[in-house]
Amino acid sequence: MSGRKWNFNPGPSVMPVPALEKAKEALLDYDGTGIGIMETSHRSKEFGELYGKLQERMAKLLALPADRKILFFGGGANLQFSMIPMNLLPEGGHADYVNTGTWANKAIAAAQLVGKVDVVASSKNDEGKFPRVPTPAEIQVTAGAQYLHLCSNNTIAGTQFHAWPDTPEVPLIVDMSSDIACRELDWSKFDLVYAGAQKNLGPAGVTVVIISQKLLDRCGDDLPMMLNYKTMAAKDSLGNTPPSFPIYMVGLVLEWIEQQGGIAAVEKVNRAKANLLYGLFDDNPDYFRAPVEKASRSLMNVVWRLPSEDLEKQLIAEATADGFVGLKGHRSVGGLRASIYNAMPSQGVEQLVDYLKKFAAK
Amino acid sequence: MSGRKWNFNPGPSVMPVPALEKAKEALLDYDGTGIGIMETSHRSKEFGELYGKLQERMAKLLALPADRKILFFGGGANLQFSMIPMNLLPEGGHADYVNTGTWANKAIAAAQLVGKVDVVASSKNDEGKFPRVPTPAEIQVTAGAQYLHLCSNNTIAGTQFHAWPDTPEVPLIVDMSSDIACRELDWSKFDLVYAGAQKNLGPAGVTVVIISQKLLDRCGDDLPMMLNYKTMAAKDSLGNTPPSFPIYMVGLVLEWIEQQGGIAAVEKVNRAKANLLYGLFDDNPDYFRAPVEKASRSLMNVVWRLPSEDLEKQLIAEATADGFVGLKGHRSVGGLRASIYNAMPSQGVEQLVDYLKKFAAK
Numbered sequence: 001m002s003g004r005k006w007n008f009n010p011g012p013s014v015m016p017v018p019a020l021e022k023a024k025e026a027l028l029d030y031d032g033t034g035i036g037i038m039e040t041s042h043r044s045k046e047f048g049e050l051y052g053k054l055q056e057r058m059a060k061l062l063a064l065p066a067d068r069k070i071l072f073f074g075g076g077a078n079l080q081f082s083m084i085p086m087n088l089l090p091e092g093g094h095a096d097y098v099n100t101g102t103w104a105n106k107a108i109a110a111a112q113l114v115g116k117v118d119v120v121a122s123s124k125n126d127e128g129k130f131p132r133v134p135t136p137a138e139i140q141v142t143a144g145a146q147y148l149h150l151c152s153n154n155t156i157a158g159t160q161f162h163a164w165p166d167t168p169e170v171p172l173i174v175d176m177s178s179d180i181a182c183r184e185l186d187w188s189k190f191d192l193v194y195a196g197a198q199k200n201l202g203p204a205g206v207t208v209v210i211i212s213q214k215l216l217d218r219c220g221d222d223l224p225m226m227l228n229y230k231t232m233a234a235k236d237s238l239g240n241t242p243p244s245f246p247i248y249m250v251g252l253v254l255e256w257i258e259q260q261g262g263i264a265a266v267e268k269v270n271r272a273k274a275n276l277l278y279g280l281f282d283d284n285p286d287y288f289r290a291p292v293e294k295a296s297r298s299l300m301n302v303v304w305r306l307p308s309e310d311l312e313k314q315l316i317a318e319a320t321a322d323g324f325v326g327l328k329g330h331r332s333v334g335g336l337r338a339s340i341y342n343a344m345p346s347q348g349v350e351q352l353v354d355y356l357k358k359f360a361a362k
Numbered sequence: 363m364s365g366r367k368w369n370f371n372p373g374p375s376v377m378p379v380p381a382l383e384k385a386k387e388a389l390l391d392y393d394g395t396g397i398g399i400m401e402t403s404h405r406s407k408e409f410g411e412l413y414g415k416l417q418e419r420m421a422k423l424l425a426l427p428a429d430r431k432i433l434f435f436g437g438g439a440n441l442q443f444s445m446i447p448m449n450l451l452p453e454g455g456h457a458d459y460v461n462t463g464t465w466a467n468k469a470i471a472a473a474q475l476v477g478k479v480d481v482v483a484s485s486k487n488d489e490g491k492f493p494r495v496p497t498p499a500e501i502q503v504t505a506g507a508q509y510l511h512l513c514s515n516n517t518i519a520g521t522q523f524h525a526w527p528d529t530p531e532v533p534l535i536v537d538m539s540s541d542i543a544c545r546e547l548d549w550s551k552f553d554l555v556y557a558g559a560q561k562n563l564g565p566a567g568v569t570v571v572i573i574s575q576k577l578l579d580r581c582g583d584d585l586p587m588m589l590n591y592k593t594m595a596a597k598d599s600l601g602n603t604p605p606s607f608p609i610y611m612v613g614l615v616l617e618w619i620e621q622q623g624g625i626a627a628v629e630k631v632n633r634a635k636a637n638l639l640y641g642l643f644d645d646n647p648d649y650f651r652a653p654v655e656k657a658s659r660s661l662m663n664v665v666w667r668l669p670s671e672d673l674e675k676q677l678i679a680e681a682t683a684d685g686f687v688g689l690k691g692h693r694s695v696g697g698l699r700a701s702i703y704n705a706m707p708s709q710g711v712e713q714l715v716d717y718l719k720k721f722a723a724k
Contacts, residue, residue, distance in 0.1 A: 005396035009403045012606055017390070020398055024389045027382045034367035035687060036382055038565035038611070041371045074436020074567065075588045078602040082586040110586050198603055203400035205436065205567045205605030224444035224472050226437045240440040241560055243567030243605065244374055249400070325397060 006348040009326030010155045010301060010339040011178065011199040014348075018259070019252035026248075038245045047244060054251035058208075061254060061263055062181065065188050067213040071229065072206050072237040072247055077103070077177045080194040080207060081110035084173060087219040087229050088192075089115040089146050096120040096141050096170065098150040101130040101157045102332065103175060107149055118142050123159070123296075129333075130157040132296035139165040147171045147191070147215075153179035155199075156330040158303030158337065159296045164189050171215055179300045180208070181257060182342060183267040191215045197246060199300070200341050202253050206246035257342065266342050273340050273349040274299045280353050287360050291335075305335040312336060315359055324352055368710040371688030372517045372663060372701040373540065373561040376710075380621070381614035388610075400607045409606060416613035420570075423616060423625055424543065427550050429575040433591065434568050434599040434609055439465070439539045442556040442569060443472035446535060449581040449591050450554075451477040451508050458482040458503050458532065460512040463492040463519045464694065465537060469511055480504050485521070485658075491695075492519040494658035501527040509533045509553070509577075515541035517561075518692040520665030520699065521658040526551050533577055541662045542570070543619060544704060545629040553577045559608060561662070562703050564615050568608035619704065628704050635702050635711040636661045642715050649722050653697075667697040674698060677721055686714055 007014040023037070030037040033046055040047050055070045064070075073079060084107075089095050093115060097108045099122035111117045120141060121134040133154075141148050148170045153160040155178045165172070171191035180195040187193075191212045198204035211229055219230040225239050226232075232239065260266050278297060281288040281304055289305040292298070306312045312335060316328050329335035340349055369376040385399070392399040395408055402409050417432045426432075435441060446469075451457050455477060459470045461484035473479045482503060483496040495516075503510050510532045515522040517540045527534070533553035542557040549555075553574045560566035573591055581592040587601050588594075594601065622628050640659060643650040643666055651667040654660070668674045674697060678690050691697035702711055 003391055003396055007397050007401055009397075009401070009406075011603065012401055012403055015398065015401050020389045020400070024386050027386045027389075028379070029365055034365050034685065035369050035371075036377065038382070039369055039371070039374055039377050041374055041688065042566065044371075074438070074441070074605065076436070076602045079436070079586075079588040082588065113584065113586055196603060198606075203607045204404065204603045205608050222475070224440075224475055226441040226444065240438045241373065241558060241566045243436065243608065244560075245565045246567050246605065246607065323396065326403065 005323045005325045006344075006352065007325050008338045008340070008344070008352070010330070010337065011196070012204050013199055013326075013339055013341050014343045015202070015249075016253060016256040016343045019249065019256050022252050023249060037248050040244065042238060042241050042244050050248060050251055051238075054247065054254060057251070057254045057258060061257055062187055062210075063184075064210065065212070068187070068210050069213070069216065069233045071209040071211065071232050072242055073209060073226075073232070074205065074207070074243055076204070076207055077175055077194060077196045078106065078110075080175070080209065081107040082113070083227055083229070084147075084149065084192070085111040085114035086223055086227060088173075088215065090220065091115065093146045094118055094142065094144070096145040096148040098122070098134060098139055098148070099124065100133050100151055100159060101154045103154060103156075103177070104151045107151065107175060111149070118145070120148070129291070130154065130159060131291050132293040133159050133161050136163050136165045141165075141167050141170045145170045147173050149173045149175070151175040153177075153298050153300055155301045155339065156333055158292050158298045158301045160298035160300065162295065171212075179298070181263060181266070182270050182299055184263050197250055199339075200253075200343075202249040203246050206243045206250060208250070253343075269346060270299045270340070270342065273344065273346055274302060276349050276353050277302045277338060277340075280356060284360060288356070300341055301337055301339050303329060303333075303335060303337045309334065318359070319355060322355065324355060367685045367687045368706075368714065369687050370700045370702070370706070370714070372692070372699065373558070374566050375561055375688075375701055375703050376705045377564070377611075378615060378618040378705045381611065381618050384614050385611060399610050402606065404600060404603050404606050412610060412613055413600075416609065416616060419613070419616045419620060423619055424549055424572075425546075426572065427574070430549070430572050431575070431578065431595045433571040433573065433594050434604055435571060435588075435594070436567065436569070436605055438566070438569055439537055439556060439558045440468065440472075442537070442571065443469040444475070445589055445591070446509075446511065446554070447473040447476035448585060448589060450535075450577065452582065453477065455508045456480055456504065456506070458507040458510040460484070460496060460501055460510070461486065462495050462513055462521060463516045465516060465518075465539070466513045469513065469537060473511070480507070482510070491653070492516065492521060493653050494655040495521050495523050498525050498527045501529075503527075503529050503532045507532045509535050511535045511537070513537040513539075515539075515660050515662055517663045517701065518695055520654050520660045520663045522660035522662065524657065533574075541660070543625060543628070544632050544661055546625050559612055561701070562705075564611040565608050568605045568612060570612070615705075631708060632661045632702070632704065635706065635708055636664060638711050638715050639664045639666075639700060639702070642718060646722060650718070662703055663699055663701050665691060665695075665697060665699045671696070680721070681717060684717065686717060
């Protein structure tokens, strides 16, 4: 796309051009119906078809176990931080959480409003930073925990889980907002996965929840429909008007992933893109300082520092002017960050690496 | 728009063509930034500007009192049914509700999960139908009620409030999902108004809440951020990633309303459109049977019956084939319904009236 910039923002973030092109055609006339996609009733045959196809495609692409239900909510991952304990942490129960930084912390705080929380592992170091995620051996669940919660990828710290705790007796719940669909996974390990769409699945405004029948059976009955996994599952998330256009976009993004060759193919590209950046850092460790331990490096959010904050500011300013947007690290940690989600083309990362090399050489 | 059908669906529903055209241009490149609108960070200067302008425009168009805060939520009006009592019905308190049919009933049921509810007025008749809304005189609040709740327009029954209860001592809360921005109102009467966008304001996926400082001050402190009016107001609804594209569309729809000449101009057209249909019914009462009492007729959702269900089915089938979509009444009441929101052009209603006349003449 001429005129398009390389968008390294952490979310909302870059989306696949073919999905955007297709949406463009559907705004005034969806699929020859004479009605735009945003104007299409969620009770229509057309929406029903795209919705069914989307769920089918997601189940197939992710290779979900047969009993998993795919639900859609508004309110972002933040609402899930509360809904999970509201549905699954009954009075007198307790739940285990892993602390890997900001997002995990927000989930912990939300759960503490509902019930007893045990933080069973943390990767916080003496400086208050999170340069890694805990190993599976470090994560020991408490007896009788209702569930174990962790955040698979921390967009701020640039860390990601590459090995999972094995807790057959305690259901594993994962906030996969920033790395869902980036790699092949054994989904039978997870009883509940949730993800705000605005990184790897679509635009902001819809959150996907993938939940096992086992957990659905454990949900309480006394919550209002919009906060109740069981009711939402019984109504296939269509008990009220869903965020239909964001859902439609998720369908287009999944279609694009399928066209790339599926999750395995996307993962291969993601690993190659990440290796380009991490390779540059490892070859020039005095200039490009990668704070994350190698075993915990994120494929999605690559963070680094330069020798001085002045140099960092200069790089961000120059890169922005030259068409590389969104490289500023999160305000809580500073430094630089390149978010290279599925939809970021290899070319974008290659050009960024060249740019960084030239900047370092100056 | 050639190829566009007349879309009389109750929601998601017809949107203004100029807003859709503008969105189309922004999907791959918003305002020359080189980044599509859905890909634009909610922390960016660009989004901040459009968001500020949207709030300013809404406040001006609706002529809101100065202390009103405009908030944005996911989860639809259904989530507000629960949030209102969660925030504003403290333990031991009680709240008054008016029952005008389906949506009011859902709000009542959601509030009953939280606390004590008094249904202080109802327009249900002996047949279980709701052919009108209560008069202000019929709505007597209970002593010490935390608030009075009503739904200003019932999309299913085709009724609308045209006079408001005067309850200076009890805050008035109104579900305006299907008629916000359709007419000039004295907004100082309302302490909290909420509206799912998918009828008169934009696409599904965002709900607007307009709340007075007085009510914000009364909200509890112990709710999670996403369910807490006070926290959301303190963060200007940007505590997490908002449904940015649906919000953007709301901005475009407001811009379009402004271009029409504002709410007064839109109201004039709305009254003319509604009069065309009601006029037809009143001139042919034996064939077009309008079940709603004249004083309660909705400007937005016009419902009617034909002499037989077979004729109704025939009309729906033929009209759909001829480009008039969405005329089927809600499954709970049957009959016919034309939803003629702001974005439905006069021409669409004129053509529908001609079509109905010809159908009746056959």
